[in-house]
Amino acid sequence: MAAPLTPAETRRRVDASLRRRYRTERLFRLYGLISVLLGVGFLVILFTTIIGNGYGAFRQSFVRLEIQFDPAVIDPDGTRTPDVLASADYSQLIKSSLRQLFPAAEDRASRRELNALVSSGGAYLLQKMVLADPGLLGQSRDLWLPADDEVDLFVKGSVPTGAAGSEQERLSAQQIGWISQLKAAGRLELRFNTTFFTAGDSREPELAGIWGATKGSFLMMLVTLFLAFPLGVAAAIYLEEFAPRSWLVDVIEVNINNLAAVPSIVFGLLGLAVFINFFGLPRSAPLVGGLVLTLMTLPVVIIASRAAIKSVPPSVREAALGVGASKMQMVFHHVLPLALPGMLTGAIIGMARALGESAPLLMIGMVAFIVEVPSGAMSPATALPVQIYLWADSPERAFVERTSAAIMVLLAFLLVMNAAAVWLRNRFEQRW
Amino acid sequence: MRLTTLALILIVMALAAFFLGRRRAIAIGGPPGAARKLHSLPKYHGYYASLWCVLPGLVVLLAWAALSDTLITSRVIDSLPEALRNQPEAQLSLTLNDIRNLAAGQMVDESRRAEFEVAAGLYTELRAASRRILSGLIIAVSFLGFAVAWGRLKPQFRARNHVELAIKVALIAASMVAILTTLGILLSVTFEAIRFFRQVPFADFLFGLNWSPQTAIRADQVGSSGAFGAVPLFAGTLLISGIALFVAVPIGLMIAIYLSEYAKPAVRRVVKPILEVLAGIPTVVYGYFAALTVAPVIRQVGASLGLDVASESALGAGLVMGVMIIPFVSSLSDDVINAVPRAMREGSYGLGATKSETIKRVILPAALPGIVGGVLLAASRAIGETMIVVMAAGLSANLTANPLESVTTVTVQIVTLLVGDQEFDSPKTLAAFALGLVLFVVTLILNIIALQVVRRYREQYD
Amino acid sequence: MLLMDREKGFAAMREPADGREPVAATPVSPMVIADAAETDRIAADTVGDVTAKDAVICVRGGNVHYGETHALRDINLDVGRNEVIALIGPSGCGKSTFIRCLNRMNDTIESAKVTGDFRLDGQDIYARDTDVVMLRARVGMVFQKPNPFPKSIYENVAYGPRIHGLASNRAELDDIVYGSLERAGLVDEVKDRLDEPGTGLSGGQQQRLCIARTIAVNPEVILMDEPCSALDPIATARIEDLIDELSQKYAIAIVTHSMQQAARVSNRTAYFHLGRLVEVGPTDKIFTNPSHKLTEDYVTGRFG
Incomplete structure (x- = not known):
């Protein structure tokens, strides 16, 4: 058996190993730190993505329209029975109100584009109002109605207009023009989205709630x-x-x-x-x-x-x-x-x-x-x-x-x- | 009488029984403070009377609930015209459903309304009668029970012991729920799975390489037998779980090591709860994140490297699932690492080992069984995870080991087979239960092994 | 017979065996001057010669705080080459704390703060440029409870040489392992089962394995923190013999609760009391003719 190492030789050998060992030590510690940072970083990314995507939903674009509750449209026979009131075509009211605002839109295509600015759920809101209070008939009200979801996205700026990848323009140039006119007239603004907290599910995003x-x-x-x-x-x-x-x-x-x-x-x-x-x-x-x-x-x-x-x-x-x-x-x-x-x-x-x-x-x-x-x-x-x-x-x-x-x-x-x-x-x- | 009214009456009766029983106990026991003649406190006599009043009624109610529907249904079937009564069973149950719907005032196929009207009338009538009989019976039984209890209340009567026995039985019953749940899972899943294996051979299911249940929707369709070879699903599950563990185990383990061996207490106090938040996030959120954020990023990175990445790649689902499991792995590892005795560390430090040497050469080998147990538990989690893969993994059953391709998993298929309109006897629906059985058995085995390993490990250092 | 009884008596007063003794200083029995201020008054200066010929370790003005607790107060003490010094005193007196300062094991306790001058061969142990790894390679330690690693017997002994790179090939490593086991008096018992786990040995064998593990690194000083407190008398006797042999080559500082053990194995004895070093001197003098009242009370068994 070889003689045991002398203290000096032991010290020399330990010394020789130190550099390498401390490097391993630092690396190992670094791996640990990186792992922790990865975990925390993922959490941060998750939260920023979700909050970044989601905070916009708490506000929703509304269009202020002068709605004429025209008895000739809702209840031409003057029966005033709930059945008749419920089955009336309320979207007509919105359409005519929009037409008044933008009389220039005359052909069918641009009318359709114009009507598409307001949510199809607007008619449902009007129906509810009338059913709750039939006395509204014949009167006119200034109402904030939810805008269509595409309009909403445009107003919030989350749609890159004409960006690569969007297969077609969601909104036409004409519609965008109308939107800026409505905005300038103070008829289009972002308001708190109560629907989101009070409604059930819906196929229309602007009417869907939790x-x-x-x-x-x-x-x-x-x-x-x-x-x-x-x-x-x-x-x-x-x-x-x-x-x-x-x-x-x-x-x-x-x-x-x-x-x-x-x-x-x-x-x-x-x-x-x-x-x-x-x-x-x-x-x-x-x-x-x-x-x-x-x-x-x-x-x-x-x-x-x-x-x-x-x-x-x-x-x-x-x-x-x-x-x-x-x-x-x-x-x-x-x-x-x-x-x-x-x-x-x-x-x-x-x-x-x-x-x-x-x-x-x-x-x-x-x-x-x-x-x-x-x-x-x-x-x-x-x-x-x-x-x-x-x-x-x-x-x-x-x-x-x-x-x-x-x-x-x-x-x-x-x-x-x-x-x-x-x-x-x-x-x-x-x-x- | 409506069920809520009946419940209310029962509650009132129970309260009355309690106060009457207590009063009687006080009456026969003499005034409080006098020499104690009663064995139990008056309130226990009250509880006793109350229990006797309610429990028999509940038994009757449960028995009635179990039996009455069958009785009524058979009476209704008897009343049906010959042609309807002799239908095959599946059709008969559809007819019964229509009758029930009609009785409930819901829309039915108008053309057959007349046919069912009589039966529906009988059904409504029988149900009303059943309710009336039930109400009378329950009230009568309750009175009877109370009378029995009343007769027993004497000074020497051990009311407390009886009440406590009843409570104990209730406690035992509560702890049986866990067993019943397991039994329920096992029985229901096995039962349906057996029905499936009657139609599709067991070996074809377990070893078949082709999975396409969608063809088996209608019996008269060409190729109606479908293909139920589950190997692609198993492979897909393993691939995604493997990716998840590949991400979660090293990171989770290193987090546990860093936090328990390197980090300052202040850092630990802050970082630990932050990471625990990851564990508390619902899986549907991870799924949404995987599908909407991670998958496109992977696709883009892949495209920039010239790789063709499926939009629902196994990699995306696996990565996010891995992140979900990180806190799970790290907290389990943290437990086992901290269970390694301090003396072991000191022995190593005392010889001049650095921290990483001590961790790698002493602590990790000592903690290995516990860590393996933790990894097994994590694997069982990954295999059973549903929402992430439903939202971020594909539906096509590809048999591939390429993480950039789209694969499907057992849980995804269970969901797709059972969500939406289903025909209950088709092999397509039953296949979901067969998959469920496999899932349950595999995770059960993993869990049992893991829990055993971890427990043995804990005992070693206790 | 008498000796056995004394052993048992002491066993009852031993510090808890979880190795955490230094963290919480437990008060001594009420007979004693339990008040730190009182101890300060009557034992502010150490009685006896604290220096050693050819000192390898030299401590001047050593103080240790655990958070609010002042665990060691102004200790001056040398450890000479080739001497066995026994550190005795009641529970919580700071003797374990003291030896843990000598290879900086206190670094692993977050709240510990060490001040004063601690030197190994003239080199400041607590200097910034002192390497802990090197220090611990030179100052080995054996702990209260045998703590073999959950590895084979061979790997237990080879651990130190491996991490420090003391052997350049397998044959050299084998030599070191066998040599260490031999010097620890364990080689005959285990040479046929070097692959079996070290945790499978008996308590006494485990402790000798730990000693073998320590000397495999070829240290200059060996610190022993009540190495026999978890062992039966026969295993204890073997360890004591071993200490005697090892003292030929190494400087040994041993903390012990057994005065018999101190008397049997050591050349010098130091008596600690409530964080103070009360008296140091040749072992036979301390046990036969102590100078300080506190030392006398302790060695005559008036408290412990």
């Missing part, structure tokens, strides 16, 4: 909250406090952990096969969506609740049992109140996950095109994330900004829920 989807999501969350939270807490209490060590309990535990990792779409298949085909519940109903999301959220709630129960120190239990409480009384009087904040935190986090979930909802028919705002847990509805999916698939370019805006709303909800969970945790967390 209220229907939001209400659908809200109804589902309600079902989920009322089922998943009590069930989850009850299951956690049983497993932590009462369950004897047995194979059945082991099976339940493995089960819960696995369910938490089962792909969400499989829950959708379950919902379709069991709730819709077997129990015969209606498709597209928030009730079914809520049930499916309940089953998805349940493992999360159970796991969080068990952790919360576990963190209550045994001394509390012993103290309660020591003064003669029954086990049930100990759990419900002492353990549960102490564990409740942790359980609520878990429930909120689970609900936030459920709120963003869309894949299982596709399975149970919540992707249908539904204009009506749902009135209850059994009426057809869609959900906010599914609405995003639907709009993302829509060909109209104006839906791009609405999709992004809907995402912003969804993210805002999630942010509030997570902030609530964090607040709850910090406010009530006890360290034993």
Whole structure:
């Protein structure tokens, strides 16, 4: 065996290795830093894209028109019955108002172009006004009506006019001329887009809103909250406090952990096969969506609740049992109140996950095109994330900004829920 | 009587039973403060009476809900004219649907309205009768239950123990929901999958190289059998998941290492929650981002390099899916890295190792099982991920390993097969359940292995 | 018999075995002067000769703060070449903190702040241009709990030479590994199973493996932080023999809770109390005729 190295030789060899080793060290550290920056950078890109695309949707172009509620057009016979009022051709009113503004447009083609400036939903608005107040007939009103989505995009400047790639000019030179005239006359401006927050879905971007989807999501969350939270807490209490060590309990535990990792779409298949085909519940109903999301959220709630129960120190239990409480009384009087904040935190986090979930909802028919705002847990509805999916698939370019805006709303909800969970945790967390 | 009214009546009865039971307990137990004659507090007697009042009613309600529809339907079928009654089953159920719709006041095919009108009338009538009987029955049973409980309330009666037993049964039932869910998934998916395999041989499905279910819409169509070889879907799923893991594992792992070993506490406190935001973003948002932002960028970059990139390339979906999984990988890795005992680090530093040497040669090898478990969980996530691929991956079942081409995945096909109008017995619809079964089994196996590996790893350092 | 009982008695008072002792200074029993100000008054200056002939390590005015806690106060102490110095004292007195300063292991604790003059062979340990890697290669450390890496026995010993590039080929590395195992007295027990994991050895063997791992880097000083606290008496005896042999070649500073151990293995002993170095002197003098009241109270077992 060779003699051991002398200290001086050891020092020389270590010294010789240092340069290379420190370079590796710096490189490794750099990789770590780059990874962190990549992660954060992606988040920044995601948010800037979505906010950049979406903030425009909160404002919408409106055209101010002098609308003559001409009885000769709406109700020539003077019957004033709702049926007649409802079926009248209100777009005629808008057309004639536009014609008055631009009398120069005489041939059919330019008239059509002129009429295309105002949303086809304008007529629907007028119809609603008249139905609400038939006394309007014969009067004239100055009204802000939504502009067509192409006009809207043009006004917001998000359409590169005549840019390469756009297969045809969306707006003709004549239309652009009219738009600038309307603008100059103060008849065309961007105003807050209330429709987006109050309407249901629509094929026309300028009439589409998220209220229907939001209400659908809200109804589902309600079902989920009322089922998943009590069930989850009850299951956690049983497993932590009462369950004897047995194979059945082991099976339940493995089960819960696995369910938490089962792909969400499989829950959708379950919902379709069991709730819709077997129990015969209606498709597209928030009730079914809520049930499916309940089953998805349940493992999360159970796991969080068990952790919360576990963190209550045994001394509390012993103290309660020591003064003669029954086990049930100990759990419900002492353990549960102490564990409740942790359980609520878990429930909120689970609900936030459920709120963003869309894949299982596709399975149970919540992707249908539904204009009506749902009135209850059994009426057809869609959900906010599914609405995003639907709009993302829509060909109209104006839906791009609405999709992004809907995402912003969804993210805002999630942010509030997570902030609530964090607040709850910090406010009530006890360290034993 | 409407269901809500009935529920309201039941609630009122339950409350009444509680107060009556409590009063009786106080009456027979003597005034409070006197020598204790009661075994349980008066309120437990109240709960007991209340439970006896409500539970039998609920049982009746559930039984009725399960049975009444079948009974009514069979009565309606019996009343149908001969020609209608002897239809094949599928048509009969359509007829029944029409009758139900007519009874609900919805539009039906006008030409057949007359045929169904009688049956619909009978249906409505039977349903009303069923409701009335149910309401009466429930109220009667509730009174009966209350009477039984009333008879039992005595000073020595162990009301609390009975109430607690009931609560315990409820708790057990709640924890059974998890098992029922798994069973429900397994049974429903397997049941439909078996029906599928009766029409399409199992081997053809699992090993076939050609997937084109779209041809099988109508029975009389040419080539109606369709092609259900799922290999292209499996390959596509693997390709996209592979790209995702290829992105997520190194980045996620390096993030975990950097944050737990290098970053200052202040940096860690800021960066960690920021990265957790990535985990909280709904997948539909990632899908939108992949389809609208990432895919065009990849296409443009590809074009500038002279490559032909499909607009729904596997690369785009995979990259974005990878980003989605990054926080998942990094938080799992963070856990396992922190579980490596401090003594191990000190041993290495004490010998003069640099940080990166310690991480690469001591910490990572020690944490390897845990990291592998985390990667398996991440893989199961990637395989089951739906919205990103639905929005950013293609529909055409190409069998290719080229990430620039468009591929489809198992989840995409499940969605396309089941969304929209469907005929329930066609192999096209059932194929979705067969795919679902494969997906469930594969992810289940991955999860079980991963959870086992991670648990064993944790125990090693406990 | 008596010795065994004393051992057990001490075992009960040992610092928690998680190796975090330096972070939180635990107060000593109430009999003792538990007040830092009081200690300052009666032990402000170290009794005895803090210098050593042919010193390899030389500390003057060493202070350590962990956040708000002043863990070491104005320590002056030398460690001589080829000597074994034992550091004794009650829990939380700063002895572990002290040896962790000598190879800058305190760098890994975020809140630790070290001030004062620490020198290895005249070179400032805390100077900006001092390389920690080189320093730790020269000043090795053996920890309280045996901490072999989850690798094979061979790889455990080869780890240091590998990272430092001490061997230019496999044969040289083999030589270093065998030599180190031999000097650690482990080679006969493990030579047939060098590929098996080091974690599979018994506690005493693991600790000797850790010592082999340390001497494989050929250090000049070996720091031992209660190397026997997790071992049974027989394994302890073997380690003590080993320390005796190693002292031929290396300077050794050993922290111990066992006064018997200090008496058996060391030439010099230093007594620490609440962050102060109270007394230093030849081991037999400290145990038979201590000069300071606090030292006397400790070695006679009035507290610990």
